[in-house]
Amino acid sequence: MLLKIARRNLLRHKGKSLVVGIILFIGSLVMTIGSATVTAMEKNVTRTFIDSFMGDITIMSKKQKNEGVFMQMMGETTEVMADYAKTADILSGHQDVDSFIPYCYSIPMMLAGNDNPTGYPAICAIYAAELDQYQKMFSNISPVEGKLPLRGERGILLSKYMRDMYYLVNQDLYYPANTPFSAQYFPEGITNARHEDVSLKHNIVLMGYSARNSSGDVSVPVRAVFRWTRLDNFWREVSVMDIASYREMMNYRIGGDIVISRQESRLLEINTDNPEAMFAEKIETAGITAQKVSKPEFSRAAGKDDFDNNAWELIAVKLKDHNQKKRAVTIRELNNIFTEKNIDAKAVTWETFAGAMAGFIKGIRTGLFVFVSLIFIVAIIIIMNTLAMSTLERSAELGMMRAVGARRKFIGFMLLGETFTLSAIFGGLGIICGGLMSAIFSYLKLPVKNEMMQIITGNAWYAPEFTAADALTGIILLILVTVLSVIYPLRISFRISPLDAVERN
Template identity: 25%
Template structure:
């Protein structure tokens, strides 16, 4: 029976060449677009993922669970409140590094600052506070110096990005070089405005990685902790001792501005005699608590960056870490690299979604066109269908026949579309697509884009064309089966 159906379906397609070609061309073009488009987006996504994981983010990162929308580049949530740090960083790091999938970790502090150079040069910058040794070990190819050197362990300093260096030079009309000193100012909600002078160690260039990364400057972690107000205990308020409170007196309107009967300046006599020598330094009593509260926290990091043997292990590691945090009541959460990589890295995912929505719309249009063409084809074959029904063909036979015809068209021309799509991708790969501006360079991952044929796109295309054919055949089949054999023979 199957052999008979195939022969009949093949004969019917040959007899209706024009309609078969119309449907076939539509399917071919649609599948070719699907293969090319998905190969493009898959290549872009894979390139961005490889680039970011290897050079900027690692595979997984950990942040405080109070951060709802983390960003490894810049986070408004962190800038608008007290520093949100990974709790018990050292303990978590020891646990993470004990996992067999993990190949390395490092800490990162994020910040922003306004830089001043020679009184006239100014630049805004994003800051990555890092441990020089562990950061370079985790991202050995991520830092591309154009002059000078990277940070040295235990020494304050800053490595400017090429973009920030150019901002200084444009405003100062002079070239900034390693060895120059700049003044950084930043504001936080813990210790207010902080100003620090740092020496420029070098200048680096992230190239065309992304627009937001172009403002990133590396700074030693201790200086950034000071700028961010990452002190040992941000939760405690400053408690004055009895001596300190007594020495400050009671502040009210009368004591501040005097009264009608009191002069603004009065003479006082110390019963114990005048204060001499170093006694002035002890007037506020013990200041050790304030000194403690102003010491930076050496274990304070906004993020822990983690590299794995394989990105495919990321979901498993993230689940394990989050279970560990929950079980031990640790205020931390593990995320996938893309969650914190910034807008540029997420752009490819967004484009992929938009592209597939467009393809879905195109598929609906194709189904309607194919359906209408098949209905016309069926209506022209009423007599043939009626004769088949009259000599004993069941409804199931007619249904299978029309569905098989549609499936044959879909698969044959679908394969042609896949081959055409592969050829187009290979040709474009050989020629290369030049990125004409920075946006395209970010999107395409470099100056020249060379797409790779996506196996996922091919499989998706074949599944899509099969579904399109199946759905498109449903209505024509129902039309054919509604007509009685006698009526169909009379119409024929």
């Protein structure tokens, strides 16, 4: 009977019913599309940051003070892990670990070279790893020019953005080694450049930069110019190089006891508290003689052959389950093992490793959630005011119903029935239309050129993902909006008495 009365009353007050219905429809539609967008963003963030770049967990040295390594300043030191082999054994045997790869990360300088004395150096973020293993684990490099190097082959994979920017600054054009020059290597939009005006280069000189001030420089061949498969505009300043060249650049050498001569030993024994004593004794000297040495001997003397092949700074770890609660348990287990076995390693989340960048992404997601929430708050206020005005205008009708014996409880259920009928029809229609529109957008994959929107969507296109969980969330929120919207109008209806009907008539 209540449904029949509700239907009759809604038809009698078509104008107000339609206003409330439209508000419910728009709110449900926007909420559904927004929820599908958030769902897609969550999945794409997983694909972009975990599957394609950082993994679920990052392992680093316990000596590493700044855990936000990815956003650290140029020159900050990334500590080398002292117990990489032991750490790798633990990861290999852990039941939650799917795969892992060791790598290094820093921000060296690209030098202009002797043939360009007026050129400017530039900073270049570098990932260093075994290139074939890196691509196998992340599969996020798409070569534009050249090809990926073979296993054990030295070289750098230079991002197209960095190559183009360096050309615009210094007129140095880098392109893959052992490749004939072609005009296609010029940056996009550069059509009037002449071959003779450009410094063509196959090798890049990189200078390591760290707080220890112990790094050097290294010349590496450009093997390929590439774009990142996902969010190229976001990662475009990062290039990838082979680990052997990186160790040479950062001067990561094998430690050990140093053998010194008798003369050097005596120098260390000098009493620095009495400077005059430095000249009080006869000093042994030796003449300088020239002697031809072979190339291998020179290399050993110069320290070319003692680079530490086990020097790694970080380990990216992918888990079998991306669930955040499960990840937290795994991190706690790993850190407990590292502590018990006194291993120089600690596990952190990829968000911690990413530093301020992860906070920025979380801020965007929070902003999107707040935006959807504000839509609901506005909808609640508008619907509540509309229903309250409708209730006041129906005071005579409700008062007469009270006069003929209708109880407040009956009137309250009648108003609830009217509101829930509108909510079910228009709100349900909004959820259905939102789901259909999300499916259409996902199928069309509308291109997204704005960098901020690419971060929000996690892709270069907009493709929301509407799931059963989104539909259930929409229904729950719709019920919540309906209940909150009708509370105040119900309080007004409870105050209406038969006397109000007589006074209004």
